[in-house]
Amino acid sequence: MSDLHSLLKDRVDDGSLPGAVGLVARGEEVEVAAVGSLDTAGTAPMARDSLFRIASVTKPVTAAATMTLIEDGLLSLDSPVARWLPELAAPMAVRTPSSPVDDVVPADRPITVDDLLTFRAGYGFPSDFSLPAVGPLFSELKQGPPHPGQVEDPDAWMAILARIPLLHQPGRAWLYNTCSDILGVLLARATGQSLPDLLAERVFEPLGMRDTAFAVPPGRLHRFTSRYRAAGDGGALELVDAPDGQWSAVPVFPSGAGGLVSTADDLLAFGRMLLAEGAYEGGRLLAPESVRQMTTDHLTAAQRAEGALFLEGQGWGFGGSVDIARTDPWNVPGRYGWIGGTGTAAHVVPATGAVTVLLTQREMTGPTPTDIMREFWTYASTPRT
Template identity: 80%
Template structure:
C-alpha cells in the first residue's frame, strides 16, 4: 500500500504502486516552466526484461483526443473547416441521421434529427453518438459490435470509409447538441480531418502537429527500430493473479492500422506530450512558431457543457466539464481538481493535463488498463503530488 502521507518524491510514488503489485512500471512527468521532474520506475513488462526509461513508449489511448481537437482547430483557422458547418459536407454518410425515439428504444424506433451535426458538436461530444452511463442501451451496443468502440484495438477496426458507412446505419442516442456522450465523436473527427485535408490522418498529424513540436516518437504505429522501447500492455486478472497480457511490443501497434483512431490510437512518450502541453500553455505558440491562435486554445480549454449535461455525464466526468477533446475542471472535488485544468485520462492507464493558472504540465504513463471510467488510486496520488508542488 502507498504511504497515506504521500511519498517524498515522484519516483517513490511510482515505486509504492509497483511494489504493491498494481503495475509493472510507469513514467511520470511534472513540469512548471523549465523545471521538470521526471521519474521512471519498474520494468517495461512483468518479466522484468528491461527497466522502464524516460523515453519508453506507451499506448496513450484517450489522451490522443486533445491532439485530434488541436488538429481540428488548425483546419478551422486555415479555413478548411468551420465550427458551425454541418459535417455532411465532408461526411455525406451523416447527411440525414436518425435518432432513437428514447435512449432505451429499439434501434428501429427512430425519428429524424432535428438539425444537422456540426463540427463543434463533434468537438464538444454533443453530436448524439457515444457512451452514456448505461452501456446496455440498444443503440450503444451497436457502437461496440459494429464500430469496435471501446479499448483500443487498431488492427481490428475497418477502414475509415467502411467504418463511417457502418456508423451511418447506427441511430443517434440523442438529438444533436442535447447531451454529452463519450468517445465516438473523436473517431468521427479523425475521419472528417482526413477528408477535409485530403490526406490520411497519420500524415496530417505528423505534418501539422508532431513535426513542428518535435514529437518524434508519436504516431499510430511504432517503427521496427523503436519496438524495443514499446512497453507491454496488461489487464488486471479478475482473480488477483498474474496480469493478462493484452498487447506485446510486436503486437497491434507494430504496423499502421487500417483505421487510425482519433479517439485513442496514438503511441507516445512523456516528453512528446509535454511538448504538446507546453504549446497549449503558451496559447498555441512553440519554439519557432505558432500552431494555434490564443482564441483557439481558449475554446479548447473552456467548458462548453450545461450543468445538466455535466450531471448526466458523471460516470466519466468527476467535477469536470468538457472543452474540445478534453475535460475542464469546474468543481473542486479533489485537491488536484482546480478550475481550468484541461486534459484527460486514457483507458490504457495514461493521464495528461495542463493547468494554465500555474503553468503546469502533468503526464502519467502506465501499462495497466483502467478497470472503469473513474481514475484509479495511482492517478489520484499523482495529481495530489503534482498539486502540492505547483
C-alpha cells in the first residue's frame, strides 16, 4: 500500500464502504485521508471533519471522565457503587454461568468502581452469548449495537438491570460492554449532572473536542454520515440510521458505552492527551498516574482467555484494551484504545508516540476487528520512509 488515501480508496472503490476517514499522527506529523461520500447516494463528499457514530470508542472517554472524579475525591476505585446506585446494593448472581436466570445466589462482595472500569462487575457479554443470563441484556436492557431511541431513561434502565442476575461474582471475570453504561449512570448521579453535561465540562471543552457529543445539532447535520450494515452475501449495504435519525436529538439514556458522535480530529486531541500523560495545550486533564491506570492491563491470564472472543489475547485497562506481547505488526505492547461496532477504531501507541483513528460507516458483523481495520493498523505501524 503506497499511502493512506489509496488504502481507503480501494475499499470505497470495491463497494465495501461508502466512505471513510483515516488519521495517523506520528508526533507532530499528521496524515489524514477522507475518501468517498457521506452516504451511498453520494450526496456529499467525505471530509476531514465529517461526523461519525463512534459506538464503543466512547468507552475510553467515559473512563477518563471517571478518573477526573476520582482525582477530585468524589469517587475512589474501591468505592462500593451502591452509594450512588442503590439498585445494586444487594445483587444476585446465577449459581453458575450456565444456570437458569432464577437459580441465583447472593453476590459475595459489593460491586466497586474498579469493577466497572475493568469490566469485572459481573454484568456484560461473555464469549458464549447463549448463556441464559445473557439474553435479558439484549431483550430488556437493549444492549448491543447502539440504538439510542430504544433505551429507557437511566432510572428505569437501572431498575431493569437490578432484576437481571450477575453472570459472575464481582471481580471474577471480564465481561464486555454493560459496565460502561452502568458507569455512565453512576457518574451522573455522583455529580448531579447529566452525562452529556459532565463529559462536555470535564473532557470535551478542555480538550477542544468541539464536535463530540451524544447528538448532532441541526447546523452540523450536513457533516453527519449515514450508518449502514451489510444486507446480505451480495455486498449491498442497507441504511440503519440517517443524519436526521436517532442521533439528531439527545437521547433519554446517554450511553457511556457507545453513545457518542465524534470526528477524527477530536479523537486525535483525546489521544494526544493520553500520550502526554494527561496534559494538553494549556492545561492538564488527568494526573500521569491516572493515565497509567487507564492504560495498564488489569486482567489475569484466565480473564483474558475467557474474553478471547472480544480481546483476541489483549489485556484490558480502564475502558479500553491494552496490547501485550503479540506477533501481529500493529500489536505493540502498551497500545491502548478500542473499536466501535459502527466501524470505528481509535488507539494510542505510547512506544512510538502515535495516535491512530479510523472512522467508517459500515457496522461490524461481529466482535472481532474488520479487514479494513487490520489493514489500517498494519499501515499505521509501518515506518514511513
